[in-house]
Structure formats: structure tokens, C-alpha cells
Amino acid sequence: MKRTSLKDIAEKLQLSQTTVSWVLTGNGDRRGISKATQDLVRNCAAEMNYQPNLIARSLNLGKTKTLGLIIPSISDFFYSSIAMEIEQTASKNGYSLMIASSESNPEKEENLLRTFRSKGVDGIIIAPTKKSKNEIKRLIKEKFPIVSFDRFFPDLEMSSIVIDNKESSYKLVRHLIRKGCKKIAVITTNPHLITMCSRVDGYKQDLEEAGIDINPDLIGCVTYDKYELNIINVLDAIFEKEADVDGFFFTTHILALEAFLYFNKKGINFNEKFGLACIHSVSTFEILAPYINVAEMPVKEIGEKSVNILLESIESKKKNRCGKTLQLGFALYPPL
Amino acid sequence: MKRTSLKDIAEKLQLSQTTVSWVLTGNGDRRGISKATQDLVRNCAAEMNYQPNLIARSLNLGKTKTLGLIIPSISDFFYSSIAMEIEQTASKNGYSLMIASSESNPEKEENLLRTFRSKGVDGIIIAPTKKSKNEIKRLIKEKFPIVSFDRFFPDLEMSSIVIDNKESSYKLVRHLIRKGCKKIAVITTNPHLITMCSRVDGYKQDLEEAGIDINPDLIGCVTYDKYELNIINVLDAIFEKEADVDGFFFTTHILALEAFLYFNKKGINFNEKFGLACIHSVSTFEILAPYINVAEMPVKEIGEKSVNILLESIESKKKNRCGKTLQLGFALYPPL
DNA sequence: CTGAAAGCGCTTACAG
DNA sequence: CTGAAAGCGCTTACAG
Known part of the structure; x- marks a missing residue:
């Protein structure tokens, strides 16, 4: 069963794809499309169970609303806790998360960076292994949004969450x-x-x-x-x-x-x-x-700040501000 | 800095995009493209640091080589262990993983299913909450590849990993x-x-x-x-x-x-x-x-089998075989 | 208030 | 051995 597309709706309603697109992306009012038409379109879309093809949208807009997370291990409790925070914060901001383990293997890590980039994630959060710098350098040169946590390279100008x-x-x-x-x-x-x-x-x-x-x-x-x-x-x-x-x-x-x-x-x-x-x-x-x-470790903070810093650099239309380093503190128990 | 595209390479080399594409996807020999041209293309691609835009490829092929995983919680050790197995098995087979927590919230889960589908994942692995059946039913009707583990719906004809x-x-x-x-x-x-x-x-x-x-x-x-x-x-x-x-x-x-x-x-x-x-x-x-x-719990087996069953149903060009249920056993310690 | 058309960057059937 | 062209499903500047 073929998925219904904008075109299908347009044809059925004898409207242009343009109009249907405006309505369904919530820009009907702004474009001054009549209420009647808008209702027609929305009803038809619901009826035909229309779900936008976000791949097509991404190709057009150059944004996927997806972030990439690369950590040494997904099952390590520290990293999985942070992954949870990251996913939740991302989700709240309308972003999905692709996740992968580098297993502390620099080659695997470089491959993951390339793959994520190729798959069009809008930004990457990484707890990098020491060796894997080439691909990161390349991304920085491209001004691709990337932030590291838990580990960092003092000689690279990239955003990092650092801990004392x-x-x-x-x-x-x-x-x-x-x-x-x-x-x-x-x-x-x-x-x-x-x-x-x-x-x-x-x-x-x-x-x-x-x-x-x-x-x-x-x-x-x-x-x-x-x-x-x-x-x-x-x-x-x-x-x-x-x-x-x-x-x-x-x-x-x-x-x-x-x-x-x-x-x-x-x-x-x-x-x-x-x-x-x-x-x-x-x-x-x-x-x-x-x-x-x-x-x-301030797990919640690390996760939230990583995403926030990343989104800032993704969404600031102005110049990309890499190199922002955030220093967080531990909490000591019992207090010393 | 704009990323280099097939077109850029084609223009620089005075070749057609077609030729460049054949070479770079490894089909140069099969299409009978001369070694000389192939080398030329590959060198140029490396030089210009060409990375294919997989979004474009996905739009064309209707495949993203990405799987979706929906679990109640990413930081729960049981689920994060399975997530790790799933990611590794997926990765071995050339697939990336999108991951999200439903937090056992049926509405969030339905949204995630829709989002993943819209973002074009090739298949979904899910530990579903009881209530969220509508969206799953819809996916089954669409013959969209999906498999559940840890939890299942006996009345739905879908692939599941079940445990005694x-x-x-x-x-x-x-x-x-x-x-x-x-x-x-x-x-x-x-x-x-x-x-x-x-x-x-x-x-x-x-x-x-x-x-x-x-x-x-x-x-x-x-x-x-x-x-x-x-x-x-x-x-x-x-x-x-x-x-x-x-x-x-x-x-x-x-x-x-x-x-x-x-x-x-x-x-x-x-x-x-x-x-x-x-x-x-x-x-x-x-x-x-x-x-x-x-x-x-046979964590490793659950993760591996989930992916394998899913990939089977994704990659079998013939008819989709949903409804495959796999029964796994626990290991008892100490043996009783 | 609505639409025709170009374009995002690939793949591939078709042609030569 | 190589290329021109259509198409994947969207968005959006431009036109009316």
C-alpha cells in the first residue's frame, strides 16, 4: 500500500500541491488561504492518513531535526543515563536522536562521525576517544555543530562540557x-x-x-x-x-x-x-x-547542557559559535 | 563551506553525474567504466572529501538503512543492555539506530511511531506499552516491518520475541x-x-x-x-x-x-x-x-534476534512475513 | 486567495 | 564505454 503524498491530496481535492503544503505545515492563515479550503485539506489529509515524508522535507530544507550521539558504550550506566537526558531534552525541542557506540575504537568512531554526517544529522554530541581527531577536525572546519562531553581536546576549538x-x-x-x-x-x-x-x-x-x-x-x-x-x-x-x-x-x-x-x-x-x-x-x-x-557527576546537567549548546549553534542563523566551553561541578557526598 | 556533491565532481572532471555515481557506488566494473575513469573519479572524490548525501539517496531508494528503537527507558539497565546489542547487530549489518524512550506513555509512544515512520526508518523494534495499539495496527496494515520484544499483543499479527x-x-x-x-x-x-x-x-x-x-x-x-x-x-x-x-x-x-x-x-x-x-x-x-x-533474561539473544527478524522482513523482497514469533528461554541461576 | 515550476542531491532505466 | 533526463516528495520564491 503506497503512502499518501501531498500530490495525492492535491489531486483528490483539485488543488495545487502548493496550497496543500501551506495548509498542512500550518501556514494557511499566514498565506491567506480560505478557512473552507483549509478545512477541506485537513480533513482529507486525516482521512487519507497522510504522514509527511520527512526525508523529502529534509532534502529540501537541509535539516533533519535529528541529532547524533556517539558514546563508548550504550549499556554503561553513566552513558545510558546521559543518553536518556539527551534524548529527553532533544525530544522536548522537537529533535530525534541517532545513537551509536564507538566501543572506544577510534576507527569505528571516525566511521560513525562520517555516517551521521552523511545521514544528515543536524549536529553531533560525542564522548570522544583520544585518537579520533581527524574527522572531528574536518567537521569543525566545516563549521558543523558538534559538542563533546566527558572527554575533550584542549587544542581543538570546539564546544565542550568539562568537569573539574x-x-x-x-x-x-x-x-x-x-x-x-x-x-x-x-x-x-x-x-x-x-x-x-x-x-x-x-x-x-x-x-x-x-x-x-x-x-x-x-x-x-x-x-x-x-x-x-x-x-x-x-x-x-x-x-x-x-x-x-x-x-x-x-x-x-x-x-x-x-x-x-x-x-x-x-x-x-x-x-x-x-x-x-x-x-x-x-x-x-x-x-x-x-x-x-x-x-x-552532574548527569542531568551534562545531558541538558550538551543539547542546549548544540541547538544554539544549530539554530543560530548567524555565525556558528563553536568553542564554547562549559565547566560543571561535581556534587560531593557526604559533603566534605 | 558547501559540501561537495556528485555534480561538483562531474563538472570538475567533465564527466556526467551518472558515471560518477556508478563509480562511487562501486558499480564501475559492472557498468564497464574504464579503469582510468574510475581512478580519476575516486581520486577526485577523495581530494574533494566527497561524502554522499544519504538523505538524497534515501529519498530516491525509499530506504534509509536506519532502524528505530522504542523502549520505556534508555537508562534502565535491562533496556540499555538490549539497546547495545541491537545497535551492535544493526551496525554489523550496515544499519544505524534511532532510539527514543516512550516513558511508558502511550501517547508519546504513538507519536514516536509516527515520527520514526515519517523520518523513514526501514523498520521499528519496540517494547510497547499496553495501550498503544492504534499506530501499531496501522503499521501492520501498511506491512511496515516492526517487531516487539519484552511485551507483546497476542491478538496482533506481528513479529515478537516472547519469553516463557x-x-x-x-x-x-x-x-x-x-x-x-x-x-x-x-x-x-x-x-x-x-x-x-x-x-x-x-x-x-x-x-x-x-x-x-x-x-x-x-x-x-x-x-x-x-x-x-x-x-x-x-x-x-x-x-x-x-x-x-x-x-x-x-x-x-x-x-x-x-x-x-x-x-x-x-x-x-x-x-x-x-x-x-x-x-x-x-x-x-x-x-x-x-x-x-x-x-x-537472554539479553544478547533478544537483541540479536530482534534485529535479525526485522532485517529479514525488511530485506526479503518477496512478501513481508509478519507474525513470526520467537520463543526464548531464561537461564536459571543457580540451576534448579 | 491560489498555482506552475524549480530545486534539494541522489539513482537508474533508457539510449547511443 | 558514457550521458541526458526523469523522478523520489517535499518547500518556497515568484507570478497572478
Whole structure:
């Protein structure tokens, strides 16, 4: 069954496509089309179950009312929460969302950027992997609307949502030190990302200020891929070399959860034994680690602002204002 | 900066658009275009950074190589896991994914169905809310490719991924009874969904077979909206009326997690006090509820099969075969 | 108050 | 081996 088009309605009503189009896009009054005709058109459209072909409209207008979102993983709770906020904010503004995971693979990411661009999304929100810069550069050169979050390139002039990673980490670890921890390990991942470096930098600054030597054996770096397996080796290594470790700072909540599973399996009463701190959290921390200190990511804000900044640059008919950077803060729990 | 089009390349090379198009779509050899010309075209395209406008192609071919996914919530771990599988399977087959949450709101869902259709997705995967049938019916009548998972309409002739909810629930609760539970509560939600009814039905069948009367006070139904708050009232009510409840069957892992938070806050040692069973799980159950019995959703299979069935019906040039229903099983842990 | 016509950027049947 | 032309279904400047 063929879908009904403007032409079908026009023919049936012996009107021009132009008139039908004006009415159905809500410009009937502005164009001074008689009420009678307007009603006729609208009724006929409803009767024939007319749904506009937005592909055709997009080709004509050069806009699709669709945004693209590229994240490392859709099922990661942090990213899926942000994806939800983004979709809701987009939806409120009349935009749909195309979503894809890069799986932290630079090549896949570049392909996704190209595909989204080719498919005509009006703008892209991305949590980029370090390496994939060429395609992003090209988009920036084209003045294509794009904004990054969670990760960013300081040398690229693009809009980004940035978070005070170093500062928050610094506060968290300082708190552990004040609570009396002498030997704090940091468990991190993706060391090529500035975001992660900043978190470890905050940790290092604390130790320095407290006059504690930085011990490389206490810095556990877990591969992003297969982290569930890899973290076991990382933790094994720490306990082997530094059996009297008394604190853990996790740079992501995923790492903390995996570590809890590890501790639990080994029969380690981690809540009594260690001072704990973590970037971001999930509600079950309440049971799993009631004394942990966390810096909560402003998920809702990140999602909303990403979309808002993007839409601003899409909808401002004037010159595209790239390079707008927004700095957001963590919320610390319990307040330190 | 205008994007380069086929025409630009054709003009620069003094060739026809036709030739350029044949070469760039990989049909140069088949059309017998000389190697020399082909190289010329490809080099020029690369040089000018040509990226095809897929909107134009879509308008012409009536295909967008894009699928639509509609789920109740993007950040719910169950749905985001499935979304990930779907995106990966789609991607492997050359399809992009548009995603949106219905928030279990039938009106929003109908709008999304219309929007996706208008935007020209080639097919839709949906976990539908009970009420929203009109738009789905219309799509089925149009022979538009659509498949549902997690939830379904037995009276509609559409492709669905169905799971043996009743059977798995039956096995889980039977196990609790065998372990000696006399007074088992069921905590559920969305009572209008067949999926949820089946789970409660499994529970009821167990009680009947065991000769236990069904006690409505032990059936706790949590609203989907604001479940975090509502579940507190539901549990309060159960403990008030049936203080000697000794088992809990949760029809979703979200409900179990919230209940654990509740128990924890009340200082109830739930692992010792209750027999526990749940549909689906998360890895932290290992720590939170080591003795719980779970029926694991075949997430990977659901995602993959949804896409495969959809693509079959999209790509089969012959008649559209709707109405294909696939039955999948749960995995029970520990095996009962 | 209404319409004829061009154009968005592709693909492809048809022609040579 | 290559090209002129129609068409996908809209929008909109222009004309009356």
C-alpha cells in the first residue's frame, strides 16, 4: 500500500500541491488561504492518513531535526543515563536522536562521525576517544555543530562540557588522608584520556601535599576492554606488593563495583579495612559501601547542557559559535 | 563551506553525474567504466572529501538503512543492555539506530511511531506499552516491518520475541517453597502488561499446587512511575499486614534492588530472613544477595534476534512475513 | 486567495 | 564505454 503524498491530496481535492503544503505545515492563515479550503485539506489529509515524508522535507530544507550521539558504550550506566537526558531534552525541542557506540575504537568512531554526517544529522554530541581527531577536525572546519562531553581536546576549538576532575579528585583523596589513610591506591583506566589523567593528578597532588611519596605500585591501571578480568590482576598485584594498602580511590564507579566483587570473593571486609572514595556512584553503594565518599557527576546537567549548546549553534542563523566551553561541578557526598 | 556533491565532481572532471555515481557506488566494473575513469573519479572524490548525501539517496531508494528503537527507558539497565546489542547487530549489518524512550506513555509512544515512520526508518523494534495499539495496527496494515520484544499483543499479527515468563516464575517460586518458605510475597509492577501478569501467574500456580491460599496482601504492585517512592509504601503495607512473610519474589531486578535498599535502611537482614527470587539480575547481586535465585533474561539473544527478524522482513523482497514469533528461554541461576 | 515550476542531491532505466 | 533526463516528495520564491 503506497503512502499518501501531498500530490495525492492535491489531486483528490483539485488543488495545487502548493496550497496543500501551506495548509498542512500550518501556514494557511499566514498565506491567506480560505478557512473552507483549509478545512477541506485537513480533513482529507486525516482521512487519507497522510504522514509527511520527512526525508523529502529534509532534502529540501537541509535539516533533519535529528541529532547524533556517539558514546563508548550504550549499556554503561553513566552513558545510558546521559543518553536518556539527551534524548529527553532533544525530544522536548522537537529533535530525534541517532545513537551509536564507538566501543572506544577510534576507527569505528571516525566511521560513525562520517555516517551521521552523511545521514544528515543536524549536529553531533560525542564522548570522544583520544585518537579520533581527524574527522572531528574536518567537521569543525566545516563549521558543523558538534559538542563533546566527558572527554575533550584542549587544542581543538570546539564546544565542550568539562568537569573539574582534578579538583574533585583532590578533595576526595584529601579526605581519605585526613581520615588517616597512609597508603592509598588509585584504580583507574583509559590513561590516554585527559579526564582520567586529571583524576589521577588530583590524587598525586594530595600525596605530595601530605608529604607522601608517590608509589607506582599503588597506581592500578585497568584496561578498558575486558576490565572485569583485568582488574583482578591489577588488584592482585597491588596486594602482593603493598599488602598494607589502607585506602582506595576509584576513578569510575564501574571500577569500584568490580573491586567490591573482588574484595567480596576474597573475603575481605573492605568497608572496615579501607578508606574508600569514588568518582560517581550508583544507589546500591548505600548498602555495599556505606562510608564511601563520592563525587557525583552532574548527569542531568551534562545531558541538558550538551543539547542546549548544540541547538544554539544549530539554530543560530548567524555565525556558528563553536568553542564554547562549559565547566560543571561535581556534587560531593557526604559533603566534605 | 558547501559540501561537495556528485555534480561538483562531474563538472570538475567533465564527466556526467551518472558515471560518477556508478563509480562511487562501486558499480564501475559492472557498468564497464574504464579503469582510468574510475581512478580519476575516486581520486577526485577523495581530494574533494566527497561524502554522499544519504538523505538524497534515501529519498530516491525509499530506504534509509536506519532502524528505530522504542523502549520505556534508555537508562534502565535491562533496556540499555538490549539497546547495545541491537545497535551492535544493526551496525554489523550496515544499519544505524534511532532510539527514543516512550516513558511508558502511550501517547508519546504513538507519536514516536509516527515520527520514526515519517523520518523513514526501514523498520521499528519496540517494547510497547499496553495501550498503544492504534499506530501499531496501522503499521501492520501498511506491512511496515516492526517487531516487539519484552511485551507483546497476542491478538496482533506481528513479529515478537516472547519469553516463557510464567514457566520461569513458576520454577523460581517452586524452589522457594521447597526451601521451606510458607509465606511468599510477590513484588511486581505494570499489571496491565501480559509479561508481568504471566510472572504473577507463575507465582500463583505454585501456591495453588502447594495448597497455599493466595493472599492478596502478599501481592505488592508498585507503580512504574516513581517506583523508588512507591515501593516503600508497598513494602510497609506487606510488613504491617503480614509480619511473618518469609520469602520475596521480584518480577524485575529493579524492584529487587529497591527492596534491598529498603531492607537495609530498616536494618532487616534480608538474606538470612527471607527466601529470595528474581527475574533478571545484576552482578552486584553476588554481594547483595548471594543466595538469591534468578532467572536470567537472554539479553544478547533478544537483541540479536530482534534485529535479525526485522532485517529479514525488511530485506526479503518477496512478501513481508509478519507474525513470526520467537520463543526464548531464561537461564536459571543457580540451576534448579 | 491560489498555482506552475524549480530545486534539494541522489539513482537508474533508457539510449547511443 | 558514457550521458541526458526523469523522478523520489517535499518547500518556497515568484507570478497572478
